[in-house]
Amino acid sequence: xxxxxxFNSYIVREPSKTRRKRKKISRKPTIYKWxxxxxxxxxxxxxxxxxxxxHCNPNEEVLAAFAAGDxxxxxxxxxxxxxxxxxxxxxxxxxxxxxxxxxxxxxxIDCHERGTLAEAVRxxxxxKKHHFPNLYFExxxxxNGVHGxxxxxKYDAGAPFVNQVLxxxxxxxxxxxxxxxxxxxxxxxxxxxxEFTWNGDGRLTNYKSGLLAKLPRDRNRFAxxxxxxxxxxxxxxxLPLPPKKQKERSAGRTVRNSAASVPRSVAGSVTxxxxxxxxxxxxxxxxxxxxxTLMENHVLRTSGRAVxxxxxxAIFLMLLRFFTLNMNEDGTLPQxxxxxxxxxxxxxxxxxxxxxxxxxxxxxxxxxxxxxxDWENEKYQVGWKDxxxxxxxxxxxxxxxxxxxxxxxxxxxxVVEEREKRETSFTGTxxxxxxxxxxxxxxxxxxxxxxxxxxxxxxxxxxxxxxYIPSFEDLLELAA
Numbered sequence: 001x002x003x004x005x006x007f008n009s010y011i012v013r014e015p016s017k018t019r020r021k022r023k024k025i026s027r028k029p030t031i032y033k034w035x036x037x038x039x040x041x042x043x044x045x046x047x048x049x050x051x052x053x054x055h056c057n058p059n060e061e062v063l064a065a066f067a068a069g070d071x072x073x074x075x076x077x078x079x080x081x082x083x084x085x086x087x088x089x090x091x092x093x094x095x096x097x098x099x100x101x102x103x104x105x106x107x108x109i110d111c112h113e114r115g116t117l118a119e120a121v122r123x124x125x126x127x128k129k130h131h132f133p134n135l136y137f138e139x140x141x142x143x144n145g146v147h148g149x150x151x152x153x154k155y156d157a158g159a160p161f162v163n164q165v166l167x168x169x170x171x172x173x174x175x176x177x178x179x180x181x182x183x184x185x186x187x188x189x190x191x192x193x194x195e196f197t198w199n200g201d202g203r204l205t206n207y208k209s210g211l212l213a214k215l216p217r218d219r220n221r222f223a224x225x226x227x228x229x230x231x232x233x234x235x236x237x238x239l240p241l242p243p244k245k246q247k248e249r250s251a252g253r254t255v256r257n258s259a260a261s262v263p264r265s266v267a268g269s270v271t272x273x274x275x276x277x278x279x280x281x282x283x284x285x286x287x288x289x290x291x292x293t294l295m296e297n298h299v300l301r302t303s304g305r306a307v308x309x310x311x312x313x314a315i316f317l318m319l320l321r322f323f324t325l326n327m328n329e330d331g332t333l334p335q336x337x338x339x340x341x342x343x344x345x346x347x348x349x350x351x352x353x354x355x356x357x358x359x360x361x362x363x364x365x366x367x368x369x370x371x372x373x374d375w376e377n378e379k380y381q382v383g384w385k386d387x388x389x390x391x392x393x394x395x396x397x398x399x400x401x402x403x404x405x406x407x408x409x410x411x412x413x414x415v416v417e418e419r420e421k422r423e424t425s426f427t428g429t430x431x432x433x434x435x436x437x438x439x440x441x442x443x444x445x446x447x448x449x450x451x452x453x454x455x456x457x458x459x460x461x462x463x464x465x466x467x468y469i470p471s472f473e474d475l476l477e478l479a480a
Contacts, residue, residue, distance in 0.1 A: 031222045032077050035215070038095050038104040038151065043194040044075050045091035045212040053091045053212045066204040084219040089141065093210030094152070094166075096159025096193030098328050099393070102230070105166060105191040106213035107137070107148035107173065111184055119183040120146040126180070127173075136228035138218055149216055151230045156334040156396065159193035160326055163210075165236035166192050172239045190214075198329055234340040238348055275341075279318055280350055287314040290408055293435050300366050308359050308366075315342065315351050316363045321409045324401040331376050334396035335360065369446040370438045372405040379452050397449045408434055 029037075042062060045053045057065075057072050065072050075090060083090040094103035107127070109120045117139060124146045128135035137148035154162050170189040177187050190213035197206035216225055282288075291313035294300075300308055319341060323333055335357075342355040367373050376398035383394040401409070408431050 029226075031219055031225075032080055034222075034226060035080070035092070035104070037100065038102050039092040039191075039215075040095050040097075040194055040210065041074050042072055043093040043210050047089035047091070053089075053214075055209050055212065057209075059207050059209055062207045062209075063204060066207075080215075083215050084217060086141070086217070090215050091212035092191060092215050093212060094159075094162065094191045094193040096154075096162055096195065096210075098156060098158060098330055098332070101155065101393075102151050102153055103162065103191075103193065105150050105152055105189055107132075107135075107150065107187065108190050108213065109146040109148065109184060109187050111144045114185045115183045117143055117145070120144075123177065123180070123182045123184050123187070124148055126182075127176070131176070132229040132231075134224075134227050134229055136216075136221070136225045138216065138221070140214070141217065147214060147216070149225060149228050151228060152233050152236075153230055154233045155340070156328070156332070156337045157233050158326070158328050159195045159210075161237075162233055163192045163195065165233050165239070168239040168241060169231075169236050171242040196329055234344055237341070237344050275318070275322060275345065275350070279322070283311075283314050283318060283351065287317050287409070290314070290317060290431060290435075293432060294370075297435050298366075298370060298438065298440050300362070308362050309353070311351075311353050312356075312359050313363055315345075315353060316360070317405075317409060320367075320401050321406065324406060327400060331398040331400075332396040333399050365443075365446055365448050367405065368448055369441045369443070371441070372402050372438070373399055373447070374402040375399045375447045378447050378450050380449050381452050404434060 042057055043055060044057075045055050047053050056075075062072065064070075079088075079090055082088045092104065094105055096103065107124075109123055111117060111120050121139070124135070124137045127148065128137070132148070132150060135148050135150065137146050139145070140147055152162065152166070166189050173187045173189065177184060190211050192211040194210040195208040196204060199205050288310060291310040295310055295313065300313075319338060322341075323338070327333070328337075338360065339355050339357075342351070345351045346354050364373070368375070378397050378399070380397040381394045383391060385391050
């Protein structure tokens with residue numbers, strides 16, 4: 001067929017020599033799309049006549065709508081325009097969806113009861129110079145504060161994790177304010193994400209609204225807003241926790257985050273609600289015992305230089321338990337999520353073993369061979385670009401710790417009370433009995449991630465589309 005050629009079973013049109021080359025048009029996003037991509041479409045708010053912001057979709061209405069399959073109202077372009085023009089005041093919360101790579105958050109510098117606008121601006125300029133390059137900020141409508149806006153790069157992190165690290169940033173900003181000489185009342189982070197809890201059937205079982213923040217007002221400075229500071233949520237996880245979140249230890253033991261001693265984790269621990277202090281302590285306790293017992297009673301096959309130690313397995317088990325208890329909304333567990341949190345722990349000094357892709361795969365496959373993992377979907381897809389240069393985001397496999405493994409790891413609650421008996425053997429315990437009852441599968445029978453081709457989702461070969469193409473005779477009959 002003239003003008004066409006068959007290449008790898010796909011029909012490709014040959015470029016015409018006389019065809020004019022079309023110029024690539026780079027379309028910049030509108031302010032509406034840019035904001036929508038970074039804020040929640042479910043959770044937004046508006047200022048009432050009493051001057052207080054309220055959520056337009058209250059918690060109970062969101063739960064009822066998802067249960068009934070009904071539509072929820074969204075903020076449209078007219079609402080944005082009314083806000084930009086000052087006819088009404090709209091509020092947003094961050095986009096915590098796994099499909100969103102970024103979200104918008106606000107640094108609220110207030111001088112309601114104390115301080116001046118000039119001092120609030122001076123503090124914002126200090127943050128821009130020393131902490132947040134290119135920080136976009138504008139004065140509040142009532143003139144007694146400043147609103148700064150940052151973009152948080154969240155990757156595959158879910159709303160609960162992002163909210164936790166934003167709380168760390170909130171405390172960090174308060175510490176900066178306390179350490180300087182600014183006549184400012186307070187500073188806080190707003191725009192935290194709403195949190196959705198789903199069951200195994202994909203039904204919404206619980207919903208918690210986010211923390212409302214005022215949308216940017218000045219649409220004429222949209223270019224500055226798009227160029228504002230971008231921060232990595234996993235870097236924010238290295239910030240210290242507020243003191244009230246840190247647990248005191250019993251007398252006679254070192255307080256991990258005490259002011260008297262300066263341990264390595266104070267400068268950037270990923271503890272607290274993200275990874276608890278009790279969890280970290282049991283890396284040399286319960287988790288290590290489970291790891292050693294697994295490795296002693298079953299063969300852990302490694303290849304090349306990927307030497308796996310019991311400490312590696314212990315760290316893997318701790319993180320796997322955390323991710324299983326804090327699953328992504330769609331059930332996926334991306335390796336990058338595992339990697340980034342492990343790297344944060346290592347950089348902060350909370351773990352002594354660095355992350356390694358090969359060791360990660362060996363441990364995961366090892367646990368899978370013992371039927372200790374629950375695979376909902378082992379297929380994954382790497383992000384790719386199509387023929388038009390458009391990028392398509394990939395999708396991770398859906399897996400987590402199985403019930404048997406969680407039963408073994410949940411024994412942590414018991415051993416925490418007996419931490420001083422760290423050399424106690426597993427002999428005669430339920431955990432040992434479970435491990436001894438496991439039977440390893442062969443590599444061929446073991447479930448592990450399977451890549452799928454990008455073409456599987458968007459291309460069809462000629463044999464697949466042929467039944468849907470009418471013949472020349474059919475066309476003539478239709479024309480008659």
